Amino acid sequence: MSSQPLNVAIIGAGLSGLSLAVALQQQNISCTLYERLASPLNIGGAVMLSPNALKILDALSVYPRIRNKGYSFETLEYKDGDGKLMEVYEFGGEAKYGYKGLRIYRTALIEELLEILREQGVKLVFGKKFKRVVEESEDGVKWEFEDGEIGEASLLVGADGINSSVRKYLYPDLTPTFTGGIGITAAVPTSQLKLPPGYHIPVTVMTPHGGFVIAPQEVDGPEVLIGKQKRVEKDHGRAGWDAISADKEALVKFLQQGAENFPDFVQNAVSSIPHGKINVWPFYVVPKLDKLTSEKRRVIILGDGAHAIPPSAGQGINQAFEDVYMFALLLGQADKVDMQEALKFWQEYREQRIAQVLKLNKQIEMRRMTEEEKLKENIPAGSIHEIELSSLYKPDFKKDVDDWVAAKTVAA
Ligand SMILES: Cc1cc2nc3c(=O)[nH]c(=O)nc-3n(C[C@H](O)[C@H](O)[C@H](O)COP(=O)(O)OP(=O)(O)OC[C@H]3O[C@@H](n4cnc5c(N)ncnc54)[C@H](O)[C@@H]3O)c2cc1C
Structure with missing residues (x-):
């Protein structure tokens, strides 16, 4: 990539887009957000944040501002109709994972992210709908909005949700699958x-x-x-x-x-x-994608657009925060490492994490099945094991990025 300072255009001001803008600010990378709606999309209701996401939000100085705006808890219990405990599922734990789980209204989280971006003076354009990528070169990308205006940036990030229009540039025929x-x-x-x-x-x-x-x-x-x-x-x-x-x-x-x-x-x-x-x-799910970036790596997709996943482990938003944080950390190293390689590392790392969540989802779904359903699905007795959550909840993304950068700079 060129030595020009990066400027990033983010399509979509949902939780992925807003948190990406905060993470890029932390890396002193300039960005502009474009949102098709006149105000942020409010899908409604509260969302569950698990320790892997809370650690990221803490590193972005968001967690201290939201921790008292939701309900903190550690476990979800499964009980039968008579009150007998069948199973305990951990959503967090201060001693074990560093953070309790947090159930917070989506609007409260969005409002806080917007407030941070206002304080930082980040440009956010509402009522601006992305239409299509016009041209991608070694140095940047041009795209068109629905109103005909042409935008230009060094990177274009599709944080535009499960029905992503940016994704069409990478996968013209892909549509999410209803489960x-x-x-x-x-x-x-x-x-x-x-x-x-x-x-x-x-x-x-x-x-x-x-x-x-x-x-x-x-x-x-x-x-x-x-x-x-x-x-x-x-x-x-x-x-x-x-x-x-x-x-x-x-x-x-x-x-x-x-x-x-x-x-x-x-x-x-x-x-x-x-x-x-x-x-x-x-x-809905987005089938496993074999690339999250375009060939020249100037167009990137993340969040639900890249990997909408079933809700069993409650990881949709949590995985979006992981995408965003690692992506920003790597862009912050643009002067030290080759960005093509960095984005390849990011993509492989993210694929691995999503695969881990999908496996966890399967394990959870199997445990919820009735005996009749297990028989129908040919699930042999004894094949359902204890769920191990430490690797999901306790990754150290900063260290993983630093280690990768160190290995690359030594090699160079
Ligand atoms: C009812 C409901 C409850 C949920 N509860 C949970 C939960 O408890 N836990 C959990 O982890 N997940 C939950 N999810 C899933 C979760 O909402 C998604 O994983 C998350 O919203 C993904 O964030 P995102 O920013 O990637 O996409 P989105 O939240 O979909 O945001 C995309 C943004 O891009 C904008 N946009 C789209 N197209 C364009 C365009 N062409 N130009 C400009 N802007 C555009 C949209 O208007 C939107 O603001 C829930 C989903 C629903 C529907």
């Missing part, structure tokens, strides 16, 4: 549940009729997310999902359906559901 599952969630006051004294939440209550999730949110947990998953035969497409999301009465009915098969507190939870906080999440 056949959707999650329907709502939020109700915790007091409404009348939980038995000492009953641990977050919890997934597993019965032969399915699972029901209860997860506290907001500081100290005055509110809980409640939710169920559903199998759906066909992909309804964006307009179809919007229509399903809009029919709040039908969604309330779905959440209430079969509640009599669950403990009293689940029945209490669904007894009154405000329409305003109901969300529908259709689960």
Whole structure:
């Protein structure tokens, strides 16, 4: 790459794009964000942040600003309908992983990232929709916005979500695949549940009729997310999902359906559901991609656009933060190492991490299966092992980048 200072154009001001801008600022790399909407996309609801992401947000000085804006917790319990503990899944742990898990409203996180970018004077252009890459050279890239304007930068990063338009430059024919599952969630006051004294939440209550999730949110947990998953035969497409999301009465009915098969507190939870906080999440995946950068490595995709993954391990956003942080750390070394090689290293590292999460997802899904489902899927007894989370939650990205750079500079 040329010795000119890098300037990066980021398409999409979701969590990937906003956090990338913060990470680039830390490396003194100039960037501009372009977002198609008039204000940040608010998909709604809260998200779970695990220690791997919190360590990154800490390194970016974001964590101290958000840690008191969400619900901190360590474990999610799986219980049967009689309250018998079936399994404990760790979402964090201060002693073991350095951080507890944090359940925080997406809007709270976005607002904080926006505030940091405002303080740093980063340029963010709302209502500007990327259309297509026009030209890529050894030194930079030109692209067109929907309004016909041509943009130019040394790097173009597609942080534009699962239906990424930037990705079309790398994969013109790729469309995300619908997994056949959707999650329907709502939020109700915790007091409404009348939980038995000492009953641990977050919890997934597993019965032969399915699972029901209860997860506290907001500081100290005055509110809980409640939710169920559903199998759906066909992909309804964006307009179809919007229509399903809009029919709040039908969604309330779905959440209430079969509640009599669950403990009293689940029945209490669904007894009154405000329409305003109901969300529908259709689960799509982006198939494994063999490249996250263009040939000349001037166009890069990351976040959901590069690897939307099933929700089982709750790693979607957490993996996006990993993409962003490592990418920025490597760009920060542009004067020391060959950027082509650095981006190759980044891509291989990220592929490995995503493969690890997909494997973990599979393990989690197998553990949630009923005996009947296991038989149907030919899963032999004894093939389900303890889940090991340290390698997921405790990587040291900074050290890994520093070690790689050191090895390259010694070799040179
Ligand atoms: C209801 C719901 C609940 C979820 N809960 C969780 C959770 O608990 N934990 C978790 O890890 N993940 C969760 N996810 C997944 C998570 O939201 C995604 O992994 C995450 O949002 C990906 O961030 P992103 O920035 O890559 O993409 P997005 O959040 O999709 O952001 C992309 C941005 O790019 C913009 N954009 C798109 N196209 C263009 C264009 N052509 N020009 C300019 N801008 C453009 C969009 O408007 C958007 O602002 C959930 C998803 C949904 C739908």
